[in-house]
Amino acid sequence: MNIDNIKKEFPIFNNKVQNNDLVYLDSANSSQKPQLVVDRIYDFYTKEFSNVGRSVHYLAVAATNLYENTRVLVQQYINAKDKNEIVFTKGATEAINLVANTFGQKFLSKGDEILLTELEHHSNYVPWHYLRQSKGVNIRFAEINENGDVTIESIEKNITKKTKIIAITHLSNVTGAILPIKEIIDLAHSKNIPVLIDGCQGAPHLKLDMQELDCDFYAISCHKMYGPTGLGILYAKKKWLEELPPYQGGGGMIREVKKEGITYGDLPNKFEAGTMATAQVIAFGESIKFLNKIGIKNIEKHEKNLTMYGEEVLRKNNSVKLIGNPKNKGSVLSFTLDGVHAHDIATILDEDGVAIRAGHHCCQILHDKLGLSATARASLGVYNVKEDLDKLNESLKKCIKIFNG
Amino acid sequence: MNIDNIKKEFPIFNNKVQNNDLVYLDSANSSQKPQLVVDRIYDFYTKEFSNVGRSVHYLAVAATNLYENTRVLVQQYINAKDKNEIVFTKGATEAINLVANTFGQKFLSKGDEILLTELEHHSNYVPWHYLRQSKGVNIRFAEINENGDVTIESIEKNITKKTKIIAITHLSNVTGAILPIKEIIDLAHSKNIPVLIDGCQGAPHLKLDMQELDCDFYAISCHKMYGPTGLGILYAKKKWLEELPPYQGGGGMIREVKKEGITYGDLPNKFEAGTMATAQVIAFGESIKFLNKIGIKNIEKHEKNLTMYGEEVLRKNNSVKLIGNPKNKGSVLSFTLDGVHAHDIATILDEDGVAIRAGHHCCQILHDKLGLSATARASLGVYNVKEDLDKLNESLKKCIKIFNG
Amino acid sequence: MNLKELYQEIILDHGKNPRNLRKTDNFNKDAKGHNPLCGDKVHVYLKLDENKKVEDISFEGEGCAISMASASIMTDLVKGKDEKDVKEIVSDFLQMIKEKDEIQTNLLKEDEKTKLMCLSGVKQFPMRVKCATLSWHTLTSAIDRSQNEINTENMDL
Amino acid sequence: MNLKELYQEIILDHGKNPRNLRKTDNFNKDAKGHNPLCGDKVHVYLKLDENKKVEDISFEGEGCAISMASASIMTDLVKGKDEKDVKEIVSDFLQMIKEKDEIQTNLLKEDEKTKLMCLSGVKQFPMRVKCATLSWHTLTSAIDRSQNEINTENMDL
Numbered sequence A, B: 001m002n003i004d005n006i007k008k009e010f011p012i013f014n015n016k017v018q019n020n021d022l023v024y025l026d027s028a029n030s031s032q033k034p035q036l037v038v039d040r041i042y043d044f045y046t047k048e049f050s051n052v053g054r055s056v057h058y059l060a061v062a063a064t065n066l067y068e069n070t071r072v073l074v075q076q077y078i079n080a081k082d083k084n085e086i087v088f089t090k091g092a093t094e095a096i097n098l099v100a101n102t103f104g105q106k107f108l109s110k111g112d113e114i115l116l117t118e119l120e121h122h123s124n125y126v127p128w129h130y131l132r133q134s135k136g137v138n139i140r141f142a143e144i145n146e147n148g149d150v151t152i153e154s155i156e157k158n159i160t161k162k163t164k165i166i167a168i169t170h171l172s173n174v175t176g177a178i179l180p181i182k183e184i185i186d187l188a189h190s191k192n193i194p195v196l197i198d199g200c201q202g203a204p205h206l207k208l209d210m211q212e213l214d215c216d217f218y219a220i221s222c223h224k225m226y227g228p229t230g231l232g233i234l235y236a237k238k239k240w241l242e243e244l245p246p247y248q249g250g251g252g253m254i255r256e257v258k259k260e261g262i263t264y265g266d267l268p269n270k271f272e273a274g275t276m277a278t279a280q281v282i283a284f285g286e287s288i289k290f291l292n293k294i295g296i297k298n299i300e301k302h303e304k305n306l307t308m309y310g311e312e313v314l315r316k317n318n319s320v321k322l323i324g325n326p327k328n329k330g331s332v333l334s335f336t337l338d339g340v341h342a343h344d345i346a347t348i349l350d351e352d353g354v355a356i357r358a359g360h361h362c363c364q365i366l367h368d369k370l371g372l373s374a375t376a377r378a379s380l381g382v383y384n385v386k387e388d389l390d391k392l393n394e395s396l397k398k399c400i401k402i403f404n405g
Numbered sequence C, D: 001m002n003l004k005e006l007y008q009e010i011i012l013d014h015g016k017n018p019r020n021l022r023k024t025d026n027f028n029k030d031a032k033g034h035n036p037l038c039g040d041k042v043h044v045y046l047k048l049d050e051n052k053k054v055e056d057i058s059f060e061g062e063g064c065a066i067s068m069a070s071a072s073i074m075t076d077l078v079k080g081k082d083e084k085d086v087k088e089i090v091s092d093f094l095q096m097i098k099e100k101d102e103i104q105t106n107l108l109k110e111d112e113k114t115k116l117m118c119l120s121g122v123k124q125f126p127m128r129v130k131c132a133t134l135s136w137h138t139l140t141s142a143i144d145r146s147q148n149e150i151n152t153e154n155m156d157l
């Protein structure tokens, strides 16, 4: 698959949106889906549907194999040591909640500290906030620097004797900063502190290697990774999955159930209670195959070039102010426009078929810090091309015209 | 839509499964999907995809409207008072976990009692079991009678001054018993005890009216209701959703986020953290329309007739022993076969294309009580016909032949 | 859809130069409004005199052109009106935005109605309706709640 | 797939009349096995003599024809063998079920191998493989663990 020609794998671009060609610059919110992924869902439901794991009939056996096959594909894709370190969840948000809840239950008590950064998405803050109330822990936020980056020094400064876990984003969904997570993990481990990486924005765009990275937890959002909605992944080291108590309780995660007590099943079943998102998991296997076919190195290069081009184009526009100038930047371009509020930008761009996001992007702490109530954000995916960024810039000029005459 | 001819709406029946026509008798596990539902998923992903609620561009607005439209369809289908009483979850299991966790946090303490029944699915026991450990509450199990039924007397006997919540199934997924939930709810309310109904088996087969029923919580599993996998529904009275703390934390469920604290959003957002199962919710709207087109009364009648026919056929077979003989019986036929273990039955039936389930069906407490380690279960859906039950019986005769010569 | 209808001259003007964007001295009613999805915030301050007439009204906040213009126009129009009349105007405006085609109340003059109707362009932009209505809902809760309740910040920690 | 290969005469016989279905007196090793998905249970009891030879082996449990036959045949075959040899036989059997085409160990006689091969029919029925292997895994854990560990019921309350 040639990445320069990849748009044609995505059926949505064959349709006009309000008479315009769609210029989709909202992939950090959710990515579009390749035809193969949608077809897999269709075929599964129309020819092969059954629940997994529970029945012994032909369709159930086949579905179970398909389901487990995706687990192996994911394991290989992120180079996890063991397929049972892959837990399917309903989203990255659930994955983080799972860790915060069970880790908190078992290992945290009053006065302990959790270290986050000012870049965190609400999904990597609210679940930890709950532990302030239930356990009396404290939360620290490593500060960003003037480039919208979090440095290893900023992390180090905030580690204390009481720090029990560090939970940080891989790639900021606002400033695009790619954090030095390998260094942070090494530092944390030298002090015996486990690290959770919110990989929502990392996983679709960067090469992942869990064994090399050595993080304890890594949360993935499949719908941002060319996969179906309603699915996420928690990677966790086996020792953690063994030590942590189960999260949700229900069918499929038990060993033996008596009136007096319950024993839980083996990994990863212990963390997959109830009927899982069978069709979505099976279809996500196609997303992984799709990424493999293009090659993550090619994706990184393609998106890097586009990001640099986008920055160049926007820098030439004097009314645009880019948010953040991190050392390593992912394919996220957040900005403000003199005299035009982000929502007005989004509405005006939308008239031209240019889809961006406006608001705080679930990062209020960061926006408070930046002194902004809202920013506009153009974010990229494999299917974007330079022309998309040109169109963005054209439409921004239109905003300026409407507002500033 | 004529129910006698409904099989043709389900594409799976157009395909051979291992050279056999599929005789699908595993709907209590998960139902097959009508073409309309699968098409809706396909169209959404290929023509209309966007995340909901977060962006202001055209696709996002349209997706948000579609998403909220399903909420209204569900509200109307179950006759809830307010659309914000409908919370989307990843499954019925999550719906019950949500209630057990948040109700437990706020209202339960050491020595309090939770009343379940011996019929409960693990999904309606394990989440409550967690509260034994975290809160020191006790769990009572209302006993079944010799018909595999739970009577109002059995419930009444187990209510004490300490009972804080009753959580019971609407329709047993093993004995098929339809519990007298209206009477149980009235009784419970007369003592100020809220009631959760595990409606996994009720919702696909019985007419629902939340306002008449007056239950506090009702959990639904969409994949058993001709809908996509990875989706469930929690109906909860508004006053509970207002009083209960939020469950998972993340994007979309907040009002304001500061470093020091967080305020939560309005209903139902407060309980829908993170990116939801957008495509699944939108497609489930088609499942509801499908059910509306046939008419739940017609479904009830059709399935009642089939169940009676199935019982008649199986009773004539002297080697078959039906499990449970409840007063009101849903379309579930569990049985044992003299000298043949349930798993062997399932394997032999599968060779003929007859898909049933064997095991404890996530009801170990019940199986212990019945003194059985496993049963075979044939369960029905709208698409079944009398011939399916004839084929079941034929295949059972084959089992007997293989095993008993 | 029509951008010109949305961003009319008067909206752009009020958006850029909002009237009454300040904090009333000695206000006796106030309320905060949030749009959690986009982060828009508004704080409305009211000073009612002994006859429950709006002696002064002002607002603080940040938001898009639509929300700033809407708050600006709103504060202009309700100043000097009775509390009861304010409520009628609010409800009339909200109905216009939601379903009706025009402003019906007799409490406003024709040119005031025209001003309000400039906001009707948002009807074609469903995601922007909240921007236009936020300050109006906030005004309602300022009127309905007592001073004490409002100052209790409902922060969860 | 082939039902006849799965339900061979010898399987049906052992399934209906399992050998060694009882509890060994004075056993010195034991373990329980579960198949949480289907509810199959087995409890294996071993009595090793001072030379670590299997003086007696028995099992209790409930399950399908495949699992009962498998446990029955297993107990028959390992009786009288050295602990070390038992382990080799178990691993050889598990390999046969998983990938290999035959039983390779020299520790079994030809007719014993033939008996074991009767269980190979499950290979075509992936969901039933666990039924055939449950008792064998349980035997391994009985050998590997000490008496104490096993009697600690791992109940979560």
Ligand SMILES: Cc1ncc(COP(=O)(O)O)c(C=O)c1O
Pocket (backbone or CB within 6 Å): A250, A251, A274, A275, A276, B028, B029, B091, B092, B093, B094, B121, B123, B124, B169, B171, B172, B173, B198, B200, B201, B221, B222, B232, B362
């Ligand atoms: C009675 C009952 N309750 C709960 C569940 C759990 O539902 P789900 O697995 O869809 O979460 C099921 C089905 O598995 C059920 O039959």
Ligand SMILES: Cc1ncc(COP(=O)(O)O)c(C=O)c1O
Pocket (backbone or CB within 6 Å): A028, A029, A091, A092, A093, A094, A121, A123, A124, A169, A171, A172, A173, A198, A200, A201, A221, A222, A223, A232, A362, B250, B251, B274, B275, B276
């Ligand atoms: C950095 C980051 N973390 C967490 C999330 C939450 O992911 P999800 O909504 O898929 O659960 C997102 C996306 O919304 C994100 O961008």
